[in-house]
Amino acid sequence: MTLKIFGSSLSTCTRRVAVVCKEKNIPYELVSIDLAKGEHKAPSFTQNQPFGQVPYIDDDGFILYESRAIARYLAKKYAGQGTQELIPSEAKAEALFEQAASTETSNFDPFASGIVFEKVFKIRRGLQTNEARVAELATSLNSKLEAYEVILSKQKYLAGDNVTLADLFHLPYGSMLRPAGHGELLEKHPNVARWWNDITNRPSWLAVKDGA
Known part of the structure; x- marks a missing residue:
């Protein structure tokens, strides 16, 4: 299953996650959330991101929010591909x-x-x-x-x-x-x-x- 990023294309924190995906050669699908329409405050969104902020990810059923936490997760899960040691191991x-x-x-x-x-x-x-x-x-x-x-x-x-x-x-x-x-x-x-x-x-x- 392709990693899904629920966010906004121009959002700072969404791009923080996206740049790590590019570094690690991780394919992803951006599920666009319209911030102007308040979609990030809708119950369907806040059930996965209780603060109503973008982004969060769905990695084959694993839900995670906060861009820096997501980045750490992806860097560790895909440690063997793309740019190495984005989190050093020693x-x-x-x-x-x-x-x-x-x-x-x-x-x-x-x-x-x-x-x-x-x-x-x-x-x-x-x-x-x-x-x-x-x-x-x-x-x-x-x-x-x-x-x-x-x-x-x-x-x-x-x-x-x-x-x-x-x-x-x-x-x-x-x-x-x-x-x-x-x-x-x-x-x-x-x-x-x-x-x-x-x-x-x-x-x-x-x-x-x-x-x-």
Whole structure:
């Protein structure tokens, strides 16, 4: 049975799952959920994703939600195909991966997603951007990326010299910083810019960046 992803083609978290599928050569069927019509809040959806958020997957009857959890599951289930060691198997390497993954969750996502919410999602909904909030988030994210610069001056990727899920997790919201008017944050630090150019030009991301 083909893996089914219940989500929206342009959703950040749906594309986070899709890019991992591309890295691991996993065929999938996108079951399109119309967010504008509120299909993600319908009982038929929330019986599988109680928070009413996209995406969730159906892997031959196994239901799983939360994009990072899905990514870990797929990377482990299909460990032998596609890009290897998206989750390293050796104990210390895995610990460094988890450190990098936690870094994305704590030190990148809240600020990047906050900027995107204010500058892109609010506008789409006809709401007014809180520019003071955007400025605060941009200052914080720049400070975090200064620490990224230190890390990436010593190694190619966030967990070492091989790409992992921790790097890929940055792609959906990071790619929206430019449309949000803050793409320079990923370009002003040379090693961050080198890393960002690398991961955004991976064939997996190029395949899903405009839609899962």
